[in-house]
Amino acid sequence: MARDFSGVKRVVVKVGTSSLTNRNSRLEPLKVRKVVREVMDLRRSGKEVLLVTSGAIGAGVGKMEMKGRPKELSLLQAAAAVGQGILMRVYERYFGRYGQPIAQLLLTKEDFTHPERSRNLKNTLKVLLRWGVVPVVNENDSVAVEEIKFGDNDLLSAHLAILSRADLLILLSDVNGLYTGDPKREKGVKLLHEVREFTPQLERLGGRRGFGGMRTKLQAAKLACSAGIPVVVARAGERRVRGGC
Numbered sequence: 001m002a003r004d005f006s007g008v009k010r011v012v013v014k015v016g017t018s019s020l021t022n023r024n025s026r027l028e029p030l031k032v033r034k035v036v037r038e039v040m041d042l043r044r045s046g047k048e049v050l051l052v053t054s055g056a057i058g059a060g061v062g063k064m065e066m067k068g069r070p071k072e073l074s075l076l077q078a079a080a081a082v083g084q085g086i087l088m089r090v091y092e093r094y095f096g097r098y099g100q101p102i103a104q105l106l107l108t109k110e111d112f113t114h115p116e117r118s119r120n121l122k123n124t125l126k127v128l129l130r131w132g133v134v135p136v137v138n139e140n141d142s143v144a145v146e147e148i149k150f151g152d153n154d155l156l157s158a159h160l161a162i163l164s165r166a167d168l169l170i171l172l173s174d175v176n177g178l179y180t181g182d183p184k185r186e187k188g189v190k191l192l193h194e195v196r197e198f199t200p201q202l203e204r205l206g207g208r209r210g211f212g213g214m215r216t217k218l219q220a221a222k223l224a225c226s227a228g229i230p231v232v233v234a235r236a237g238e239r240r241v242r243g244g245c
């Protein structure tokens with residue numbers, strides 16, 4: 001069931017690595033362009049948008065001409081450090097075509113839990129949004145590895161939605177929505193069109209490791225929903241999005 005989000009004023013949109021990179025794990029600028037178009041659609045309908053984006057590792061993998069995404073954490077962190085500036089340049093280029101100013105924020109979990117840091121973050125965001133800027137957020141991968149290990153910024157985006165008092169969290173992915181299993185590996189998994197409560201069955205799914213990124217999406221959804229923020233999991237480019245809680 002598609003839900004009406006026309007009353008929404010502030011949205012956090014999260015886009016993951018798989019929606020931004022190609023088969024060789026390299027950043028695909030045309031995919032970034034698509035994300036920018038979607039964000040600008042929201043902006044044009046009068047919404048404030050905060051964008052949480054991966055893709056730094058992919059940009060670094062391309063720049064350093066690696067054969068693919070490395071496995072070792074320190075290599076991933078270094079690739080992200082190389083790629084973050086490149087990623088922002090690509091965003092600058094496409095947002096610039098709409099005359100849309102953007103800002104870079106590199107955050108870790110502590111920035112949401114530490115009182116002074118979260119207060120500072122809130123103040124910065126307040127001004128950026130008042131200026132009509134789109135904050136472009138990523139995990140600060142050189143000092144934190146939480147989202148590299150699991151999550152790809154899902155939880156970070158839920159924390160940001162809560163801190164910024166967003167009305168909606170959209171998790172863009174390369175799957176159609178929230179499934180009962182990994183749609184790429186398992187047969188007979190069902191697409192959950194709407195989740196109104198976190199049932200024991202869903203909790204069990206949330207406890208499962210690595211099923212197409214659904215685990216951290218569920219955790220992020222639970223976190224945001226507990227703060228009263230509805231969450232949508234949708235394929236990047238999907239017009240009819242599905243909502244929950």
Ligand code: GLU
Binds near residue numbers: 053139
């Ligand atoms: N922060 C990472 C990046 O920008 C995303 C995490 C991951 O790809 O695992 O590439």
